[in-house]
Amino acid sequence: MRRTPIIAAIAGFGLLGLGVAPGYAAPDDAQLSVFHGVPGLKVDVYVNGKLTLDDFKPGDLAGPLKLAAGTYTVAITAADAKDDSSPAIGPVDLKLAAGKNYTAAAHLTAAGKPTATLFTNDISKIAAGDGRLIVRHIAAAPAVDVLAGGKPVIKDLMNPKQAQLDLPAGTVSASVAATGTTKPVIGPADVMVTEGSDTIVYAWGSLTDKNLALGTQSIAGLGSAPAGVPTGTAEVKDGGAAQGMLVGLGALLLTGVAVFGRKLRPATNRK
Template identity: 60%
Template sequence: MRKTLAAGAIAGLALAAGFAAPAQAISATTADLSVLHAIPDTPVDVYVNGALTLDDFQPGTLAGPLDLAAGSYDIAITAPDAADASAPILAATVELAANTSYTAVAHLSEAGAPTVTPFVNDTKTTAAGEGRLTVRHVAAAPAVDILAGGSPVVEDLVNPKEATLDLPVGTVSAAVALAGTTDPVIGPADVAIQDGVLTVVYAWGSAADGNLALATQTVTVGHTVPGAVISGTAGYAAQRDATTQGLWAIGFAALAGAVVVAATAIVRRSRGAKHTV
């Protein structure tokens, strides 16, 4: 039996495509790609450009993100342990534009037919103190409303569409209900809205089969106050820390110098006073 790619799935996809795989490293020549398996009860193998990439890929599993050169990639999804990609269950060609983040989702259409939809992740910066929430309908189900705290915030979302909101940092109690109703068919579930982070929630599965579920993905996008985004001791943060430390050192040196000068002046005045007595 072929080796199952679990922890090594990301490295495997990058190797099959011929590139290294730093996460979310989009640039003027590269894009990043994640893959979500959202077809219930159907483990699959995934081939990229004819090479086996994900072996025994399980429903509800997200692989990636992978840093790939911009260009065209052929994705073939086959039954588990297929000999090759010559008889796919699904096949799609994904065009990756530079400086863009994508998620390719294998899912069911509203009518229940397997399909593949590539989504572009909204990586524009958010305002300070805000995060971004994107909800994607990839389930075999009619139009739905997205509820927050029991009230609809997104209405009449159909497969395979999405809706995006920028929200204050915090926790949102989210649920999915059939359009025009407030009786949840999925959830409610707590969704964390993080500062400068895109959180993607997928409604997937089949309403007829009673296996509707949620899957989540997060993508760091940053926000409009650079100082609040940078952390750690690498790159700009290290330069900032070094600069800050230098300013503190200068400040302490100046303070120490002032103390010495003041002390000297006091001593001199004291001696002068003694001589005048």
């Protein structure tokens, strides 16, 4: 297996599956994670013409890389390609700003075509006692509504958009339905909200091909912890087919279910 670092400043790369937290990026650096959400396609990832990820498998998450601010050209090829001259996705230019945290996701469009999306991760401070939940729809699947008490609180969440909430830490529950309907397709489902952390869920795969799955990224150290707490731990968890995707979309965006008696704050839908 070939492994070529993008630059010497890459720290913590490949440690995520072991739960190892990388250190802080310098103030003039950016942090970049990469999520592979194209089912059935093992790939190599090239950055600025250099092989950075070798035999990257669907559902894998790598990073965060600590990179100098600037523009990076990313090309995704079939596994073990000789070079990046015939990419399956890209090349695409990713402009990274100093002090920002990003995730580049290779995924399918709603119509099932391979593409890539650069998400800017919200690393703003979270109020004491709260956690932040973000869901990203990057699957070849239609839009969904998230239901609370049988009523939609998030409407028409489409590929490749996201919605987020800052919530009291603890367990939340939700149901989901096809957009415009109120009959739950799945749920209620529960998820733990961690204080001072982003929990980011990627719904990926293809509804038609029945291989929908979930990937989860977490970014810690966003609460009132003292300076020096790491802010970039991440992990991946795969769910099962269509049920997994809908559970993830529903479970991560609701905290107003009566059983918990919590007040739902407005969600933000955006790219």
